[in-house]
Amino acid sequence: ETGVTQTPRHLVMGMTNKKSLKCEQHLGHNAMYWYKQSAKKPLELMFVYSLEERVENNSVPSRFSPECPNSSHLFLHLHTLQPEDSALYLCASSQERTGLTEAFFGQGTRLTVV
Amino acid sequence: AQKVTQAQTEISVVEKEDVTLDCVYETRDTTYYLFWYKQPPSGELVFLIRRNSFDEQNEISGRYSWNFQKSTSSFNFTITASQVVDSAVYFCALSEARSSGTYKYIFGTGTRLKVLA
Numbered sequence: 001e002t003g004v005t006q007t008p009r010h011l012v013m014g015m016t017n018k019k020s021l022k023c024e025q026h027l028g029h030n031a032m033y034w035y036k037q038s039a040k041k042p043l044e045l046m047f048v049y050s051l052e053e054r055v056e057n058n059s060v061p062s063r064f065s066p067e068c069p070n071s072s073h074l075f076l077h078l079h080t081l082q083p084e085d086s087a088l089y090l091c092a093s094s095q096e097r098t099g100l101t102e103a104f105f106g107q108g109t110r111l112t113v114v
Numbered sequence: 115a116q117k118v119t120q121a122q123t124e125i126s127v128v129e130k131e132d133v134t135l136d137c138v139y140e141t142r143d144t145t146y147y148l149f150w151y152k153q154p155p156s157g158e159l160v161f162l163i164r165r166n167s168f169d170e171q172n173e174i175s176g177r178y179s180w181n182f183q184k185s186t187s188s189f190n191f192t193i194t195a196s197q198v199v200d201s202a203v204y205f206c207a208l209s210e211a212r213s214s215g216t217y218k219y220i221f222g223t224g225t226r227l228k229v230l231a
Contacts (some may be wrong), residue, residue: 041223042223043224048218090158094217101164102164103149107156107157
């Protein structure tokens with residue numbers, strides 16, 4: 001079982017659809033992250049949750065709505081997206097507050113908005 | 115401001131050549147961490163190495179080696195005798211503590227390495 005699992009791996013959705021991305025970590029970490037990776041652009045940090053509390057929201061449009069019900073699960077709810085939102089969405093987790101471990105990443109969800 | 119610069123967008127080498135990927139960072143903190151990640155075509159970022167700001171000892175792991183120099187704010191990555199399987203995008207990252215006590219990761223734009231057979 002891999003450390004960080006993301007589902008689905010691929011998603012195609014229309015601009016009026018509502019969908020959710022799921023991330024699950026089996027590493028016992030206390031921090032989880034959503035990143036967006038677009039072609040030819042750096043990794044963009046979207047949201048950070050630490051101990052299930054959102055500690056960072058990097059000016060992400062409200063059409064992206066994160067949810068962290070517990071320390072092992074992280075969701076990204078999507079609605080009324082735009083074609084420019086098409087990207088690879090990566091989830092990561094790390095252990096914080098007692099020092100720092102490296103972040104472990106999932107394989108990502110390749111999202112295409114049509 | 116914190117920043118990570120990977121000036122090499124893409125590098126192509128022939129198999130068995132050595133290749134060095136450059137990483138330069140900017141930070142005002144005295145305590146920070148540096149990382150290298152590999153992103154193969156499958157998409158996930160694979161952790162390669164972590165270094166804290168107080169440990170400037172260079173490290174070697176098989177064909178991989180890392181050169182950390184605080185004087186030049188650089189953390190370069192060398193692959194010796196490259197192989198086709200090394201083809202991937204490589205990211206350098208910096209992590210600093212936030213006032214909340216949590217950490218923030220800042221990634222470079224990545225260097226795409228192509229190793230040709």
